[in-house]
Amino acid sequence: MDLWSEDSREQRLIHAFSQFKKVDWNKHTVGDLKPSEVQVLFCIKKGYETVSEVRDILRVTSPTVTQIINRLEEKGYVERTVNKEDRRSSQVKLTDQGIAVTVKAFNMYVTSINGLIDYLGEEESEQLIGLLDKVFVYYKDLNSR
Template identity: 35%
Template sequence: MTTPPPPSAELSQHLALVCSQFSRLAARRSEVGVGTVSWRVVATIDRHGPLRLSEIADRERVSRPTATTVIKRLEEEGLVQRELDPDDSRSSLVSITDRGSAQLAQWRTQLADGVGTLLEPLSAEDLDALDRAAEILARIVDTHDG
């Protein structure tokens, strides 16, 4: 069995750029009512469970002060809560609340509606290709977003 050739630099760059641009377009079209950082943070906590503030900042590629500001706002809205870290009493863990889970479900519905309108004109073949690409990207994320 032969080893496949490595991906080209052009493919890697193009994929990263287009995914980022598509994510921003989807957020604009979805009218979720909050900045993308807010719903991304809630989704990250939902996916990974309670996280330290530094872990949230690292995962979202934002500064710690930005993460602190976002978490404070999400706390005030009742979407997340902080609890003492049982492994380190100097730290706290941020977890999603029931209200946060409900809001995340609403944001996801809005995203699906917004993106759905972008996808409607595509052929069945293009939709199948995007479905496969989304599966591949999800696998990459699952593998490397530990």
């Protein structure tokens, strides 16, 4: 099989990856929230409350998280309070408004994702999750060497 052929497994995988990256499964605008802001709100809603925690869950850098939280604070969706035990770190909490908008966003995401899950079926959905994780782990290990 000629590697330059569009049908080689390598090419198909490269193409599938590129295409998939462009899928805007998370591009529903929820009010004034950008997708990255929604992701951070989800993290906080789940109970991760410091910049470091959010950074590790989302696998981005601290400045990225700081800046997203700055915007969320300006919009009145979160509040920072200094941790009494360790004054270097701050606890980020959702405001009432923040909770409302997060729940709203979450419902939209779940509805959308459920459409996909219905389309794929239970078995293929699980397969997909497993494979995506596996790919992620492979590249993570590759880069940390």
